[in-house]
Amino acid sequence: MELQDRLQQLSDQGIGVAAISYDSEEVLADFAQRRGITFPLLSDDDSEVITEFGILNTVAYEMQGPNRDDPEVVADVAKYVSVFGAPPMIAGTPFPGTFMVDRRGRVTSRFFEEFYRERNTTANILLKLGGGLSPIEAVRGETAHLKLTAYPSNPSITIGTRFSLAVEIEPNPNIHIYAPGAEEMGYRVISFDLAPVPHVRYEPVEFPESEIYYFEPLDERVPTYQRPFTLLQEAVVLGGADAEEALAQLDALTLSGTLNYQACDDKICFEPVSLPLSFTLDLDLLDRQRVNR
Template structure:
């Protein structure tokens, strides 16, 4: 699913001149069949003895070496490197079903730079503008995308970062309870220390334009009668300057996000077996080879 979702965005990676690789312990000919079935245009890599996986130290050792054919898989994840070959970001989740989505990976590769702040100069001084949107145009099973709350704080003012001083409200995004939405801790920009001229009190704040990113995915495929998921919740903040503090503010949001139908699994049902050419044969051969290797 992650690989197919990456392919859907491959033009964006190409346009940004970011190379994409995906490595598994599959045999090369199994990857070739997968690549051809899904029109994968980026580079699929074969590590059938898990040599590369071991060299990175990410072999899943929770699996018994005799547990064929699962032994040999890595803890799935993604590593982003810059032009110099230095690792800048890593995406690994404790739930092996949760994978970084294309927008997260491309954003990381591009340094996730915010555009230059464009504050509305005619806004009333206490106006904090907030927009909430998904970074991506849909959700898919397992594939993580960021819900982005973008704040625009007028010049000369600030909002409290978390943790806020006692009695004040730090900027935050809260999602309503949802059975289907899998969420991960919010990613916050670095805050800045702020000291009040009068009292010398010091706390952490955000200025100007900044984003909170809340990684989400869905744990189930769309139902026929529900091809979308509602992501609802509330953003909250408290805006101040050195003289005046507004009352805490909040704003509800409700987004309807399409959920794409999953790529059928390679094994386990006839539809899936048909979707992945020779999947059963590859699986059997892989199992047998591993069993033979002991």
């Protein structure tokens, strides 16, 4: 389990971990023993705290009511509760997500999903918050204009995993790389383009804030990157039943694409460059084993 595997790294960054569930102490104890979990698993079996945080999944109750056969209710249950329906034992479950809380108990950020089977990884959350990660199976490269380190947030993924591919780029001295907005002036903006993969959805690439480069001979002010920066490509392994069936036949998933950019110095703009990048991630099975609540 990723949280357990990264427990020391999180502690080194001053981050504590606790998980809360509507499951009973017996269910959580069984899960912790099977998965070797040492951080607190908190039982909120009456969903009191879940309700106070405003994340009680009320859709689960609709399936127990008079409108349970309504097509809209059935569709909502499949999206927000379970593709297998909502038996009475599901009532009380929260919408799955993560809160980041400071030492004063104030929520500083939160991460929740539309589809209950899609979950952010711990590493992905840290990357989005700007936290450092030890690159896993990093791809390192160098061109005449820059150095790069590319790596996945997670070495293994499963159905519904929301993760990121990070590309850390360090331009060489006196080199600038064109950032979004520079295309309006005819320059080639840096991009990270991945080939489509069945049952994987790509989100738009996240670009950091750029800085303006002033090119006096043409009186141009162009958005560029001149200092080290990171591109984040977020991806989601789809959580539907068809994706689960198809991916169950695989041990790994390979994502391939290219990093494309144009670089210039103070005197000359170089030819555009395309660098191939590839990442192979292990595929894990979901843990569906549980004891009775």
